[in-house]
Amino acid sequence: MPTDSQKKPYNVPALEFKSSTFAVPVLVLASNDLTAIDEQLQNKIQLAPDFFKNSPVVFDVQELNKQNLDIDIAELTGIIYKAGLLPIGIRGGDQQQNNKALELLIPVYSPHHSVSTEANKPETQKQSPPPAPKAASSTLLITQPVRSGQRIYASGDLIVLAQVSAGAEILAEGNVHVYNTLRGRVLAGVLGNTEARIFCSDLQAELISIAGNYKVSEDLNESIRNKPVQVYLQEHTLIIKDIA
Amino acid sequence: MARIIVVTSGKGGVGKTTTSAAIAMGLAKKGHKTAVIDFDVGLRNLDLIMGCERRVVYDFVNVINGEASLNQALIRDKHCDLLYILPASQTRDKDSLTQEGVGKILEELSKDFKYIVCDSPAGIEKGAHLAMYFADDAFVVTNPEVSSVRDSDRMLGLLSSKSRRAEQNEEPIKEYLLLSRYAPDRVKLGEMLSVDDVQEILSLHLLGVIPESKSVLNASNSGTPVILDEKSDAGQAYADIVARYLGEDKPHRFIDEKKGLFGKLFGSK
Numbered sequence: 308m309p310t311d312s313q314k315k316p317y318n319v320p321a322l323e324f325k326s327s328t329f330a331v332p333v334l335v336l337a338s339n340d341l342t343a344i345d346e347q348l349q350n351k352i353q354l355a356p357d358f359f360k361n362s363p364v365v366f367d368v369q370e371l372n373k374q375n376l377d378i379d380i381a382e383l384t385g386i387i388y389k390a391g392l393l394p395i396g397i398r399g400g401d402q403q404q405n406n407k408a409l410e411l412l413i414p415v416y417s418p419h420h421s422v423s424t425e426a427n428k429p430e431t432q433k434q435s436p437p438p439a440p441k442a443a444s445s446t447l448l449i450t451q452p453v454r455s456g457q458r459i460y461a462s463g464d465l466i467v468l469a470q471v472s473a474g475a476e477i478l479a480e481g482n483v484h485v486y487n488t489l490r491g492r493v494l495a496g497v498l499g500n501t502e503a504r505i506f507c508s509d510l511q512a513e514l515i516s517i518a519g520n521y522k523v524s525e526d527l528n529e530s531i532r533n534k535p536v537q538v539y540l541q542e543h544t545l546i547i548k549d550i551a
Numbered sequence: 552m553a554r555i556i557v558v559t560s561g562k563g564g565v566g567k568t569t570t571s572a573a574i575a576m577g578l579a580k581k582g583h584k585t586a587v588i589d590f591d592v593g594l595r596n597l598d599l600i601m602g603c604e605r606r607v608v609y610d611f612v613n614v615i616n617g618e619a620s621l622n623q624a625l626i627r628d629k630h631c632d633l634l635y636i637l638p639a640s641q642t643r644d645k646d647s648l649t650q651e652g653v654g655k656i657l658e659e660l661s662k663d664f665k666y667i668v669c670d671s672p673a674g675i676e677k678g679a680h681l682a683m684y685f686a687d688d689a690f691v692v693t694n695p696e697v698s699s700v701r702d703s704d705r706m707l708g709l710l711s712s713k714s715r716r717a718e719q720n721e722e723p724i725k726e727y728l729l730l731s732r733y734a735p736d737r738v739k740l741g742e743m744l745s746v747d748d749v750q751e752i753l754s755l756h757l758l759g760v761i762p763e764s765k766s767v768l769n770a771s772n773s774g775t776p777v778i779l780d781e782k783s784d785a786g787q788a789y790a791d792i793v794a795r796y797l798g799e800d801k802p803h804r805f806i807d808e809k810k811g812l813f814g815k816l817f818g819s820k
């Protein structure tokens with residue numbers, strides 16, 4: 308009814324700009340070896356294919372530029388697309404890289420943002436003087452059993468009070484605590500946080516991984532099976548320690 | 552309002568239909584008006600177990616498609632006036648069931664019945680999904696073997712995430728474990744998982760253990776739910792299960808080895 312709407316004193320706007328904050332994974336590059344990047348990216352994605360499918364990603368080349376390592380932006384975005392990710396920004400690029408990105412319709416972000424992988428908390432944190440304890444606000448608490456076929460993803464820490472069944476998968480960008488039997492797959496530090504740890508009160512996991520360094524059930528030593536343990540990384544090696 | 556019970560498992564052939572028939576009969580015999588619905592479109596056999604296969608005129612799919620009314624399709628059980636069966640279609644394919652259609656039928660049945668028992672097909676595909684989607688309670692039928700336990704665990708995951716109650720953030724479906732085809736002597740030989748093993752893996756409230764029993768086959772051959780065979784071990788196990796579900800306190804049976812005559816005489820272990 309066009310006549311009706313014309314009678315209205317004001318036109319209702321068809322759009323509006325609002326400010327919103329998104330948590331987007333950042334791919335921080337430490338090498339300009341495209342073959343290695345391709346291979347390692349594929350491996351990472353294999354760990355949680357569903358999660359990464361069509362996920363937006365910002366790639367960060369700051370470190371490369373510090374070391375004067377040049378990288379072909381077009382080829383790099385090709386690799387990212389091929390991995391099933393959607394690049395939505397470049398960070399820390401030089402003038403030439405930024406121009407190339409814009410040519411490819413990829414926005415340019417300023418490098419001043421925190422590079423930490425845990426920095427997906429609201430913008431306001433920048434201003435607030437005392438940084439809040441990191442885990443607390445972004446901890447996901449699960450009280451029900453995680454059953455076979457289920458998948459839980461936490462963008463911070465993950466605490467599970469019930470059992471995690473064989474065939475279930477739990478992932479966290481931070482630490483994972485399971486105060487029960489852990490039979491499924493558990494991945495901590497999935498975006499590369501090598502400081503992340505896994506704690507559980509009865510280890511029977513099918514796979515454990517921290518920042519992409521993993522062990523499957525078969526590799527687990529009998530001495531730590533069915534025990535309360537913590538798992539952490541030491542120079543790319545998973546250390547599993549009895550904490551009884 | 553009716554209470555909707557889904558009898559489900561993931562794995563096939565574990566005793567869902569046997570259980571659906573038995574508990575529906577048990578609830579009706581306890582004085583509750585009960586309907587039992589066969590969701591296994593294309594492979595119907597609830598009507599055989601209930602012994603009403605020769606009285607099927609219309610089926611579940613006919614009602615969904617509006618080709619028959621619910622009253623026309625419901626078959627009254629020959630043993631118990633309070634029990635009605637809604638048979639599945641043998642000829643249609645599985646896509647005939649729709650969420651909307653199933654929802655409507657359950658809503659209509661809810662007005663008139665106290666319990667609605669949904670006999671789920673095996674698997675986790677559409678038929679199984681629709682059978683559990685509207686449930687209030689789930690009877691998860693599991694055999695004491697690893698693959699069955701694993702499939703039950705998978706089904707439990709779906710119950711807690713893909714059901715109406717989960718989607719609408721209501722109180723979750725109440726889940727019960729029914730351990731079926733249990734053979735204590737084989738458990739002792741290490742050929743089967745024990746009750747404790749299964750409990751440990753699934754951590755689920757045990758409603759009852761149904762022993763492996765010849766009486767089940769006899770019952771299905773004669774088209775009478777095994778619960779009516781009051782002398783049989785399986786019949787008694789199902790009667791206990793119904794009683795426990797209704798809140799009675801019954802100690803668990805059929806978990807330990809039957810003592811043979813020798814054992815009885817000498818009290819040996």
Ligand SMILES: Nc1ncnc2c1ncn2[C@@H]1O[C@H](COP(=O)(O)OP(=O)(O)OP(=O)(O)O)[C@@H](O)[C@H]1O
Binds near residue numbers: 570
């Ligand atoms: N307690 C029992 N003791 C012995 N045999 C049993 C027992 N329970 C079920 N059976 C037998 O196991 C077979 C499968 O039972 P049933 O049809 O109830 O399983 P179902 O889970 O409904 O199968 P489907 O997945 O094909 O629908 C039947 O032959 C039945 O007689």
Ligand SMILES: [Mg+2]
Binds near residue numbers: 567568591670671672
């Ligand atoms: Mg069946």
